[in-house]
Amino acid sequence: MDENSSARLKRQLLGIVHRIGLFLAMLTICLPGLWIVLSSLRPTVEIMAKPPVWIPQEISFDAYIAMFSGIGKGGIPVIEYFRNSLIISVTSTIIAVAIGMAGGYAFARYRFRGKSSVFLGLMLTRTVPGIALSLPLFFLYVRLGIIDTHFGLIIAYVALNVPFTIWLIDGFFRQVPKDLAEAAQIDGCTRWQAFWQVEFPLAGPGIASAAIFAFLTCWNEFALASQLTRSVSAKTLPVGLLDYTAEFTIDWRGMCALAVVMIIPALTLTYIVQKHLVGGLTSGAVKG
Amino acid sequence: MKGFKPSAPFLLLLPAFIVLAAVVVVPLLLSLYSSFTPFRLTKPETFFVFVGFRNYLSILANSDFWWAFGRTVLLLTIALNLEMLLGLGLAMLVEKATRGQRILRTLMMFPMMFSPILVGFQFKFMFNDNIGLVNNALQSLGIAQDAIAWLIEGHLAFIAISVAEIWSSTAIFAILILAGLLAMPKEPIEAARVDGCTPWQTFRYVTWPFIMPFAYIAMTIRSLDVARAYDIVKIMTDGGPAGRTELLWTLVARTAYSDGRMGMANAMAYFSILLSIAFTVYFFNKLAAARTQIGAEW
Numbered sequence: 001m002d003e004n005s006s007a008r009l010k011r012q013l014l015g016i017v018h019r020i021g022l023f024l025a026m027l028t029i030c031l032p033g034l035w036i037v038l039s040s041l042r043p044t045v046e047i048m049a050k051p052p053v054w055i056p057q058e059i060s061f062d063a064y065i066a067m068f069s070g071i072g073k074g075g076i077p078v079i080e081y082f083r084n085s086l087i088i089s090v091t092s093t094i095i096a097v098a099i100g101m102a103g104g105y106a107f108a109r110y111r112f113r114g115k116s117s118v119f120l121g122l123m124l125t126r127t128v129p130g131i132a133l134s135l136p137l138f139f140l141y142v143r144l145g146i147i148d149t150h151f152g153l154i155i156a157y158v159a160l161n162v163p164f165t166i167w168l169i170d171g172f173f174r175q176v177p178k179d180l181a182e183a184a185q186i187d188g189c190t191r192w193q194a195f196w197q198v199e200f201p202l203a204g205p206g207i208a209s210a211a212i213f214a215f216l217t218c219w220n221e222f223a224l225a226s227q228l229t230r231s232v233s234a235k236t237l238p239v240g241l242l243d244y245t246a247e248f249t250i251d252w253r254g255m256c257a258l259a260v261v262m263i264i265p266a267l268t269l270t271y272i273v274q275k276h277l278v279g280g281l282t283s284g285a286v287k288g
Numbered sequence: 289m290k291g292f293k294p295s296a297p298f299l300l301l302l303p304a305f306i307v308l309a310a311v312v313v314v315p316l317l318l319s320l321y322s323s324f325t326p327f328r329l330t331k332p333e334t335f336f337v338f339v340g341f342r343n344y345l346s347i348l349a350n351s352d353f354w355w356a357f358g359r360t361v362l363l364l365t366i367a368l369n370l371e372m373l374l375g376l377g378l379a380m381l382v383e384k385a386t387r388g389q390r391i392l393r394t395l396m397m398f399p400m401m402f403s404p405i406l407v408g409f410q411f412k413f414m415f416n417d418n419i420g421l422v423n424n425a426l427q428s429l430g431i432a433q434d435a436i437a438w439l440i441e442g443h444l445a446f447i448a449i450s451v452a453e454i455w456s457s458t459a460i461f462a463i464l465i466l467a468g469l470l471a472m473p474k475e476p477i478e479a480a481r482v483d484g485c486t487p488w489q490t491f492r493y494v495t496w497p498f499i500m501p502f503a504y505i506a507m508t509i510r511s512l513d514v515a516r517a518y519d520i521v522k523i524m525t526d527g528g529p530a531g532r533t534e535l536l537w538t539l540v541a542r543t544a545y546s547d548g549r550m551g552m553a554n555a556m557a558y559f560s561i562l563l564s565i566a567f568t569v570y571f572f573n574k575l576a577a578a579r580t581q582i583g584a585e586w
Contacts, residue, residue: 129515159311220403
């Protein structure tokens with residue numbers, strides 16, 4: 001009896017410790033983001049107050065209104081940046097996924113010489129740091145006259161995304177049993193038809209999450225965009241964020257508001273794909 | 289090319305090869321060439337002057353460069369190790385949770401959604417000496433009397449950057465390790481317990497080998513974009529104070545775009561590329577080894 005109750009006590013204690021640990025971890029993860037959201041809704045006076053004001057006295061959407069009301073009213077051209085970001089990200093995602101599907105299919109379904117080295121080689125192109133890549137691209141783009149254009153950034157992002165899209169899509173095609181496509185071929189489908197009617201629908205959700213992942217990479221990219229774009233005609237949101245930093249002052253509230261605008265699409269999309277993403281990356285880690 | 293019939297995988301991979309060749313390989317060859325010239329943006333004619341290894345020699349003799357290099361390696365070592373440990377801890381905490389796992393997992397992925405530039409901005413805001421959350425909290429709780437100049441003092445700035453880096457990337461380790469833990473069969477653990485293993489032994493010899501491939505996947509993914517620290521540093525301190533947080537990547541950017549010395553910057557860029565490649569190849573090999581160990585097809 002005594003042993004029982006001490007064991008129960010120990011278990012309860014461990015449970016409490018576990019819960020506290022979990023709570024602290026989640027707090028650390030969420031606090032910075034929540035702080036940004038909160039700050040974007042507070043008047044600048046409150047952000048700057050000394051001693052700090054912990055409980056917001058008033059909540060206003062002024063920062064968001066100012067942001068979307070154009071350059072004249074102290075905002076930055078957020079709408080243009082948003083449009084640029086959207087055009088560039090969507091276009092390069094579509095192209096990258098198309099290329100990635102072809103490549104991923106090749107890795108998942110065919111055996112060929114040097115498969116592992118080709119895969120590694122593809123990955124290595126992705127390791128080149130954006131800033132190192134931006135040097136020759138900057139020079140080339142100036143020569144070709146595509147600096148500060150959507151086109152220039154789009155092809156750069158396609159190249160950035162292709163290796164990772166191939167990795168993910170390869171994983172998703174591996175999860176689709178080979179036999180299904182073979183059965184379809186025996187029933188008279190061509191390989192092409194078998195792909196589109198059997199394998200593609202099955203790998204569909206995975207491919208969609210690869211697409212979203214590619215989209216997010218473009219949406220968030222800064223190192224290349226900051227050097228390859230110059231003006232409102234091609235600047236993306238991450239580059240636009242720096243517009244709030246003047247020589248000596250920073251418009252904290254405005255920056256917070258823009259940060260929230262940037263994070264909302266990312267948040268929504270990641271939430272949708274989280275399950276598939278992990279599945280795609282780890283497929284082959286446990287079973288072949 | 290007579291009688292040459294390209295195989296299917298080759299044709300399927302061709303578009304990827306073409307794009308990567310055009311946007312990555314050829315530009316990199318160009319930058320390799322220009323690293324042997326004294327090329328300056330302001331003087332285009334210098335592009336055709338060949339100076340051999342002069343840029344590389346002057347980099348090797350440049351103490352600023354070596355400091356930046358050492359700092360980069362230090363940051364990566366600290367960050368990757370802590371991310372691994374914290375990610376493992378976080379994954380195990382979440383795995384143990386009996387209720388609300390789905391919401392916990394979503395919360396856990398939260399930092400992944402932040403672009404590095406936002407992470408940098410967010411921590412710049414929090415570590416601000418005057419209005420930042422960290423100093424405000426410390427002062428309100430009476431731990432510190434005066435404002436701590438987080439981003440102005442060299443060592444503290446380095447710590448602040450590491451915190452930002454770790455905050456943003458621990459999630460990658462955590463979700464992948466969690467995936468490993470969830471995919472793991474329960475019988476070996478029970479068998480180990482029956483055989484009288486301590487919890488530590490169970491973890492060390494049963495759980496850990498199983499989740500290792502997952503940890504290496506996370507490492508490989510991380511090493512694919514170790515350079516995202518550039519964005520964080522760029523916005524948090526921009527290499528300051530007085531170059532105390534200058535990393536390889538910010539140094540490259542400064543040399544190229546502020547000083548306009550493209551040739552020199554390209555030579556430096558090659559060091560940073562080699563560093564990234566070394567990281568990736570190392571973890572990729574580990575990953576392949578771990579995969580063969582548990583008998584997965586590669």
